[in-house]
Amino acid sequence: MQITLKDIARESGYSVTTVSRALAGYDDVNENTRRHIATIAETLGYQPNLLARQLRNQRTQTIGLITPAPDDDVGSEFFSQLLLSLSSAASRVGYDLLVSAQSAGEPEMAAYRRIVGGNRVDGMILARTRKHDERIAFLKSLNHPFAVNGRAAPDEVSDFAYIDVDSQAGIRAAVEHLTGLGHRQIGLILPPPEMAFTEFRHNGYCEGLAAADLPYRDEFVRYGDLMQSGGYMHANALLDQHPQMTAIVACNDLMALGAMSAAQARGLRVGYDLSITGFDDIPAAEYAHPPLTTIHQPMHEIGKLLVKILDSLIRGESTEQTQILLSSTLVIRASTGRRKGGADD
Amino acid sequence: MQITLKDIARESGYSVTTVSRALAGYDDVNENTRRHIATIAETLGYQPNLLARQLRNQRTQTIGLITPAPDDDVGSEFFSQLLLSLSSAASRVGYDLLVSAQSAGEPEMAAYRRIVGGNRVDGMILARTRKHDERIAFLKSLNHPFAVNGRAAPDEVSDFAYIDVDSQAGIRAAVEHLTGLGHRQIGLILPPPEMAFTEFRHNGYCEGLAAADLPYRDEFVRYGDLMQSGGYMHANALLDQHPQMTAIVACNDLMALGAMSAAQARGLRVGYDLSITGFDDIPAAEYAHPPLTTIHQPMHEIGKLLVKILDSLIRGESTEQTQILLSSTLVIRASTGRRKGGADD
């Protein structure tokens, strides 16, 4: 079935050991035997058994990632992008990517135990940090290498490797962009409260209002679910209760898109009657109708950096900088525009 | 470092063999010892070493997928979707997904040799079939289980497990939709000629024209690259050479989106002055401006079926139907509309 070192040994007359070293390119093996062995390996079509090698070396050259099961379809667009950027970044530095989709909670933790404890990967990538994140606690307790997309919440310590965009500054910039356009009644649709980045975005909103001397109103703020349906629902609720509202800041693009639908269903023209901003800059944002003003996340860069940091962690080179905060960029498109109508408050 | 059967054996006083069988739930082990051993395993936090188990069992419970490296950024949206749907489908039936991103050609084939030959997976999923597909030939020669998203080209035999949508009927439906709207000058932007499905789509186009008694014109047909930039370029070329053209059929959504940009840059109103259709129904299609008429691919379904077929292949249950052709659905949105202007040809 499968060609092993033993087969090459038998064929060549050398021992398995010598064959192993010859193919590994050790210099303590005669050049002629090396060539001889290499030829036989070639003609036999030898492929090293990676499982055996991994077991022996205690090294898998594999990075793990647990994605949310799409039943609780949380931001599949975001994860798709991350997945693709990670897999290519990983391949480039000699790692494969092991992916498992699990629902948050016990199934997810079981997968971590199984994959990490089962020695299937050299390191893990996490995304979507949560408050008091159980996954992070677990990996830290095991001292297993991991890198995270997203810091801990503001009131926790981020004593782990991460890369994050400064979403506080991002949302603040979005709000300032809106106030600069004359908006004074600005709603906010947050991510779920258990997400670590939720408070950063909330803070950014507060800062943006303060910078324009606008009051903070609790009833303008709602916690969403990162999905379109949530954006739709919460935008409707905001507009029902506060018809005078002229702008809504949604904390991810999916919710912003949902909010756009809600507005349009009410006959509001997005970018005129109502301004809407998102976060992430997924592909659909650019093609949205109208194109969505949003905060760009450089997914390609993020994937590359995550892999780079994780690799250095795995190799024990702690020279690398392991905590990186990328500045965020507001991409202004047509979903935001100058406030219409006279002065009001 | 890691807890092994040996540790539990030492702790419990039983042999490694008994521990192994106790934990595996064999019934030839005393219920009391079983419980005893289970308790110790629990308190020690035992996790079986999956590599050792896989090596021993010659079974990995892992499915492999090689994606295109995003440098040759061919349809990343499509692959993102596939990836996510595969990983969740795989997890549901007890498989993990091993992903590696490789550029087509030698690097890609090397990855197949390494991953398949190296025993890292029980089966592979392929996508984007090509004419005389080297990957398929390789896997067939090894008799390694695999399932493909996409048939072979019309003039080749598809003697392997696949699931495909009937894109010939799909494109035909798109063309008939357009002719029904009065369009008579319909351009076509095909996938690259080396893709297996290109001819199906080309045929569908011809059928659609024939059904409306319209002549086929070679100069209306161009081969694209599945990327936006290609759609943009080819749409411009078509409109430059044939200003009287009122509709363009693009063979995937990305190219359709690119074509839309090109049209709009020329001051054409998509859906009025120029109708455009796509293929795939990626998320961005729905949000496009205007929303894109396109042929829907049920990615979720496709992923589920691919995994199901592959699983049955791996387990040697050839009872399953292994070649499935899904009917395609035309989703009509606002990017297509009735032809404007008087009669011409």
Next chain:
DNA sequence: TTGTACGCGTTATCAC
């Protein structure tokens, strides 16, 4: 320069 012996952690076979 090459070979022998052993272990990575698991499970299957076969005795007792």
Next chain:
DNA sequence: GTGATAACGCGTACAA
């Protein structure tokens, strides 16, 4: 019921 032994395929001290 339980345990010793072997094997999955590889890499590496150590000896020759």
